[in-house]
Amino acid sequence: MQSKLSILIGCGLLLANVAAGGQAKAGAGKISDGIVKVGVITDLSGLYSDLSGQGSIIAAQMAVNEFGGKVLGAPIQIVSADHQNKADIAANKARQWFDTQQVDVIVDGVNSAAGLAVSKVANEKHRIFIDSGAGSTRFTNEDCNPYTIHYAYDTYATGSVTGKAVVQHGGTTWFFITADYAFGKSLQQDTTTAINGVGGKVLGSVLAPLNAPDFSSYLLQAQGSGAKVIGLANAGGDTINSIKAASEFGINKKQTLAGLLVFITDIHALGLQVTQGMYVADGFYWDLNDATRKFGKAFMAKANKMPTMVQAAVYSSTLEYLRAVQAAGTDDADTVMRKLKEMTLNDAFVKNGKIRADGRMVHDFYLFQVKSPGESKGDWDFYKLVATVPGDQAFQPLSASRCPMIKK
Amino acid sequence: MSEVFGIPLPALLGQLMLGLVNGCFYAMLSLGLAIIFGMLNIINFAHGALYMMGAVFTWIALAQFGIGYWWSLLLVPLVIALFGVMVERTMLRRLYKLDNLYGLLLTFGIALVTEGLFRHRYGVSGLPYSIPEAFSGTFNLGFMFLPKYRAWVIAASLLTCFTTWFVVERTQLGAYLRAATENPQLVQTFGINVPAMITITYAVGVGLAGLAGVLAAPATQISPLMGTNLIIVVFAVVVIGGMGSILGSIVTGLGLGLIEGLTKVFYSQASNSVVFLIMALVLLVRPAGLFGRER
Incomplete structure (x- = not known):
């Protein structure tokens, strides 16, 4: 008897719960x-x-x-x-x-x-x-x-914005220093497509292991290629060490570096003396x-x-x-x-x-060039705006998306 | 132009030169490790963290106290050595009678804590340090432009390595050291203060790591993670050279730097694994390492 009663009460509570839940969903202006x-x-x-x-x-x-x-x-x-x-x-x-x-x-x-x-x-x-x-x-x-x-x-945006704009500014031949994992390879691939699309040419590339302690050897190979632009298809500490070594070997005087994924904190860590003249694609800069x-x-x-x-x-x-x-x-x-x-x-x-x-959130992307120490008016005054790339050109077009939700 | 396996000779020589520079860092770091292992029987996992501390202190000296590169070259290794004395006196000393696994665990812990503290304070992007005025510019070697600073690194580290080798192998002090390694009790009975010698040895070993850190500061980005990336390779160097062998660590350090440099030309993807491949081969053929003695 006792147990039947408790089952009944249980069922009743359950029903009441369901009803209340339904109400919560139906009532607009509700926060769960x-x-x-x-x-x-x-x-x-x-x-x-x-x-x-x-x-x-x-x-x-x-x-x-x-x-x-x-x-x-x-x-x-x-x-x-x-x-x-x-x-x-x-x-x-x-x-x-x-x-x-x-x-x-x-x-x-x-x-x-x-x-x-x-x-x-x-x-x-x-x-x-x-x-x-x-x-x-x-x-x-x-x-x-x-x-x-x-x-x-995404890597498509940073790669293609830098790739296209740098070629249009005269950097027609490229050599890549690429991080040897999926990210680096896809960054190189996306950038290469963009470069070829506007008449640029890739002369060669070298795969560098992730977190390599020394990049001078790869830069020497890049120097030997004679390319006008050295594309850095890497990120974080690898990019920082590549740029630092390029400056030490004086490579950045004859060839231009293009960081394909560089954040303002990287520039801050390296200083303008080392990074000046570099092209950087970014979706945001505080001084816009x-x-x-x-x-x-x-x-x-x-x-x-x-x-x-x-x-x-x-x-x-x-x-x-x-x-x-x-x-x-x-x-x-x-x-x-x-x-x-x-x-x-x-x-x-x-x-x-x-x-x-x-x-994909589509918004404008920017190509910046890093200022020289003389041009900079103070800490964090790092970038000159070179070009604003409208979102529909910066990001992969929806028609090329491999997303299964997109019906073609 | 002459070529070797399809690579122009000048390019090859250039890469060998760079390999030699990296080899110098390997040699200096593995030298410190070898001295500490030989004398204290401690596998000093904190070595990478101490190397990092050397570089960060060089930056702090300039940024906060206005102390330039040359003074840092002298002062920073001393500070790191003092830190070493503190660690040895308060912690390591208690572990000598235990299995050397305990020393490894303690020093590994010290490394994690120090790196965590520096990362918390300075972030991971790193700190910039310019090359000293005297070394800006490059030498034209015919086959490459060698930055003057890299040439200085080669000279400084070869000098350090030679001096250390000379002191340990060719002087009275070195003889005591080697004797104390073989039989501490016996040496103590001759009236030599063995505990003090052990402290000094540890201090010198970590001081070398600090010195390597100062040398590295202008050449690479100073970051709390810089030691971690390097230390595993350096351990491989010590194992290949023979644990505790001083000459072994110097020769292997330089040699592996060169081999790594060549790998970067022919198949760069393998450049961070070639050292370990060699280590495996050496261990198969000579388990005590190239210059090590079977105990």
């Missing part, structure tokens, strides 16, 4: 769990911690502060995690956030392997992931899904207009350095997500995603940005 949580997943201690890391958490917090700390009456909270550049840690953290900690959106996701792992979890859990830190084009090609947005840049200057200075006051493209994009993606929640009147992932893809994005990072069906 009464809070909007933004998870910043990044590398807090490894090789990407300068270009993303703590700065990304600060940037996300700045977006929340700008929003007044509340959306649709519910408080907004930032949580953060260090994925240590390991895909399994990133995936586990994302799963834990979505399952037990009511996180609504994950941002940053630097490191392509870690970012792709988070993207898979987001798809599985039907929650939103906006990646700004990683560069692989797989996010919007083979591995695209309806819950992932690739926000800041009033809005970027205002954001840059506010970020500087908190982080003690200027924001990189990744950090500015984390700010922007958090802000635009909150705007979409506000406009949609809910934090339901599908509704917010629909809203995000309808909106035109405008803030300190992006002007008239659009999110495509494959998840």
Whole structure:
């Protein structure tokens, strides 16, 4: 008797629960769990911690502060995690956030392997992931899904913008120093396509192991090739050491270096004496207009350095997500995603940005040349704007996307 | 133009020259390791971190105290040696009677902690250090333009290696050292202060790492991770040369630098694994290393 009663009560409770759940979904203007949580997943201690890391958490917090700390009456909270550049840690953290900690959106996701792992979890859990830190084009090609947005840049954009513009400025022959793993090879491939497209020519390339302690040997080979431009299809410490060695051997006086993925923190670490004259493609620079200057200075006051493209994009993606929640009147992932893809994005990072069906956020890209120490007026005054490349030319066209969601 | 296996001779000579520069760093670092292992029986995993500290201190000396390269060359190795004395007196000393695995674990821990602290303070992008005025510019060697600084690195490290070898193998002090390695109790009975000699040996060993750090500062980007990238190769050098053999570590360091340089020309993808391939082959044929003695 007792047990039958308890089963009945149990069933009743279950029904009431289902009904309440249904109501919550039906009622617009509802925020699930009464809070909007933004998870910043990044590398807090490894090789990407300068270009993303703590700065990304600060940037996300700045977006929340700008929003007044509340959306649709519910408080907004930032949580953060260090994925240590390991895909399994990133995936586990994302799963834990979505399952037990009511996180609504994950941002940053630097490191392509870690970012792709988070993207898979987001798809599985039907929650939103906006990646700004990683560069692989797989996010919007083979591995695209309806819950992932690739926000800041990819190797196609940085490679092709630099490749095309440098050829048009007279750098017609190229030699690549390429990091010997998937990232470096795809960067070289994307850049080569762009160079050939505008009549340039690649004379040769050399594969250098990741984290090689000395790059002078590769530079000597580049010098021997006689190419006008040395393309650095590598990143982080490898790029820094290549540039440093090029300066020591005086190679940068006769040949031009083109960094295919260089962040402003790299330039800061090397100094202008060594980097002057280099071409750099970037999606953001603090000294572009009033809005970027205002954001840059506010970020500087908190982080003690200027924001990189990744950090500015984390700010922007958090802000635009909150705007979409506000406009949609809910934090339901599908509704917010629909809203995000309808909106035109405008803030300190992006002007008239659009999110495509494959998840690619399309925005203007810039080609800069690094100033000489004489031209620079102070710390962080590093770049001269050479060209602004409209988003539809900078990024891979939708027609070329290998994303299965795109019907052709 | 003459060619060797399809590579123009000047290009080949250029690469060999660069290989020699890298070999100099290998030699200096493995020399310190060999001295410490020979004397203390400690596998000093903190060596890479100390090399990094040498480079970072050189930067700090200039950026915060205005101390230039030449003074750093003298002062920084001394500071690192003092740090070594502290570590030896307070921690390593307690481990001599235990298996040398414990020393390895302790020094590995020290390396992780130091690198973590420096990474926290200075970030990972690194710190810039310009080449000293006297060494800016290049020498025209006919087959290549060798930056004057790299030439200085070769000279300085060969001198250091030779001096160390000479002191250990050809002087009275060196004789005590070698004797104390063989039989510490017996040497102590002759009235020689063996514990103090051990401390000095460790200090000199890590001081060499500090000196290599100062030499590396202008030539590479100073970063908290710079030691980690190098130390594994250096350990391979020590193993190939024969654990604890001073001449072995010098010759192997330079030789492997050259071989690595050649690999970069013919098949650069393998340049970071060729050292380990050689290590495996040497261990198969001569388990004690090229210059080592079976114990």
